[in-house]
Each structure stands twice: as structure tokens, then as C-alpha cells.
Amino acid sequence: MVLLSSRHVPAIFSSQPIVPMLKFPMTIFAKTPTMVHMATMNVSLPEELKKFVEAQVDEHGYISSSEFVRELIRREQDRT
Secondary structure (H helix, E strand, O other), X not given: OOOOOHHHOOHHHOOOOOOOOOOOOOOOOOOOOOOOOXXXXXXXXXXXXXXXXXXXXXXXXXXXXXXXXHHHHHHHHHHO
């Protein structure tokens, strides 16, 4: 009988997650029987604001800049 230490166990059997966890939870959308149509809106930003948005997307685990902007709009809707 041969015993292997945990360092010999293939990664697939490791207790470590294969996909790294995000620093912040992402928004999860409930699936509905009908898909919601997403309208498109183009926004022009100065380079400084574009870099800020990209940094927020990276730092907070958003899937895209669109998701980040939608979240900002939802927060504003909740305030009013």
C-alpha cells in the first residue's frame, strides 16, 4: 500500500476552488420565463472617467462596464 501526501493529490481533488473567488459578490439576476430586452445606449466619457469606470469594474468584480453603470442607475432610482 502506498500513501501519498496531499501535495501528490491532483488539483482536481484539492480542497482549493478551481475558480478564484471574487472580492465582492456579483449581482445575480433571477431567471424569468421571458427574457428582458436590453436597450443600447452609448455614452461618451473623458479618458479620466473611462479609466475610473474600468478600475471599478476590475476592483469590484463587475462583469462589464455596463453592469457597473446599471448598478449606479439602480442606486439612484432607490434614492428618489
